[in-house]
Amino acid sequence: MSPSLLAPAIDRLRRAERPLILLGNGVAISGCTRSAVQFAERAGIPLAGTFMAKTVLDETHPLVLGPVGAFGRTAANIALHREADLVVAVGVSFSWLTSAGWSAHLGSERLVRVDLDTAELDRNYSSATTVHADAAEFFQCLAVELSDYRRDGSARVAALNAEYPDQVAVHTEPERLHPIEVCEIVSDTLDEATSVVADVGQFAYWVERHVRTRGNGRFLINGGLGSMGHAVAGALGVWTARKEANVTERVLCLCGDGGFMMGAPEVATAVKAGANLVWLIFNDHELGTQADWFARRGHSDSLTANPDVDFVSMAHSMGAQATRVTSADDLRTALNTALKGGCHVLDVAVMSGSPPLEFEGLL
The missing domain is CATH 3.40.50.970 (Thiamin diphosphate (ThDP)-binding fold, Pyr/PP domains)
Incomplete structure (x- = not known):
């Protein structure tokens, strides 16, 4: 992949203070999770995923917020809809469940979309920048072009999890578990x-x-x-x-x-x-x-x-x-x-x- 194709996305990432990488089923299909996680670790960028991408993320990792969506984790959703100033969505189609009802807070100025299927690049949401590329090649190029890039993603994830905990179990029936x-x-x-x-x-x-x-x-x-x-x-x-x-x-x-x-x-x-x-x-x-x-x-x-x-x-x-x-x-x-x-x-x-x-x- 030519670095020139990535220039707009790289520019937006360099200017972002609170970026988020959102992985979809396209990443699972591509088999490039290791490259995505390695880049996120080097750059200090939090990771979230769709329900279908739950299979590729280690949810005990300090950079992983977990799944987004209508029934995703609260902290992950807050990062996606409010806290992140840039969302790099890779292999994500933004279904109704993923977007939590097609939220208006996923507007184009905050969104970079990456997909091998051109039809997915503007499905349901337009974006400020699109990258037509295989997910594996995308993360490999980012690792080279942004080798000096670093943010404190682990601290952000810890803070989000602390401020936005998920629902807790409340018992109402004996001899039954929540x-x-x-x-x-x-x-x-x-x-x-x-x-x-x-x-x-x-x-x-x-x-x-x-x-x-x-x-x-x-x-x-x-x-x-x-x-x-x-x-x-x-x-x-x-x-x-x-x-x-x-x-x-x-x-x-x-x-x-x-x-x-x-x-x-x-x-x-x-x-x-x-x-x-x-x-x-x-x-x-x-x-x-x-x-x-x-x-x-x-x-x-x-x-x-x-x-x-x-x-x-x-x-x-x-x-x-x-x-x-x-x-x-x-x-x-x-x-x-x-x-x-x-x-x-x-x-x-x-x-x-x-x-x-x-x-x-x-x-």
């Missing part, structure tokens, strides 16, 4: 040898905001296009693919009770395959997204309430181990035990009627 508690325990348990495959549904919004992943392609979700239940079988596909690549690891499937019922027979297939696979069910006995939508409009929950299925007996009948979980301590113990090997179903009782707070992009 979804945030489940996500925090999952985060504490994850390591670099565990892949997370998330289904879709209301619980996934909690997962986006509160499960902190380790990057390296260890988080997978078919965002936007995946139907409920796809991850219940997809997790077995991930384990099989890793095995064929001679990679020994565990796979954790996160799903709701509605999604699990749509793909539960795959547990028997996983048992036959000898998989190391855990299905963790956020069981609130309802189709959460639809229940919230119905409740806001005064409709009956007759179509959104799920029956009290005995998932433990169901799993046992298919040859898997299973545990009913009703407390945080029990979940820590059960999850650590389950991840040691074999097929396990964890039926976790979570509170119902508690949708995650949606970030409003129009601040």
